[in-house]
Amino acid sequence: MTSNLNLCTLQFAYQESPWEANLTTILDGLKASKQFSLTLAPELALTGYSYEKMDEAADFSKAALEKIVDATDKKAFGFTAIVKVDKGFVNRFYFISDKKIIYTQDKAKLFALGDEPKYFIAGDEKLICPFNWNGLKVGVLICFELRFVELWLQLRGCDLILVPALWGKSRKSHFETLNKALAIANQCFVLSSNSADLNMAAGGGVADPFGVIYQDDKKRIFTCKADLGRIKKMRRYIKGVINE
DSSP, X not given: OOSEEEEEEEOOOOTTSOHHHHHHHHHHHHHHSOTTOEEEOOTTTTTOOOGGXXXXXXXXXXXXXXXXXXXXXXXXXXXXXXXXXXXXXXXXXXXXXXXXXXXXXXXXXXXXXGTHHHHOOOOOGGGOOOEEXXXXXXXEOOGGGGGOHHHHHHTTTOSEEEEEEOOBGGGHHHHHHHHHHHHHHTTSEEEEEEOOSTTBOOOOEEEOTTOOEEEOTTOSEEEEXXXXXXXXXXXXXXXXXXXX
């Protein structure tokens, strides 16, 4: 495990923007990030939900994925996209590192208030589990999944949990509080990214195992150097919470 890791969150308005413009924002963010950093984009940052154009959104996302993969030389990136499968559409998370897709996960907890169950097939909750990346255990909770503590338990032992979100402004305090609580409960780092559209909460950033928050809603690209030694420090300080 490296001792320090540059964690970057993208937070920009994209729901009403042309899809090509959103892709450019993502690629510019990746270009601006340092080598060996990890960048996270908000949920469905390429197309938004686009319920009236799901086929077109899936086609665009598939083509954009190739460009994003190519932009991750000596870097890592996480984002979700609309993907067409045999029985419909899923909201799929991709983790890309050094030009390779090394992990995917479909959103399992769909947000009924946003009509997600009408348009998406839910993923399998049992598949929400840690994966390995560069000596780290990494987990993912997609937006609404952050509210389910039973899913936190499935990610026990993670060094880093990623939370791509499209979370409403009226529940901004919930988003920020849950990210902090997750970092404290699982004694890990939490990197979150949220839409900065006018009706969205922004609030992306980094929460560390001690509950210290690093964020700046005014920045489109916010970067934080995570001292990964704080994970072991907290787990030694308060023993028995995480069994390593």
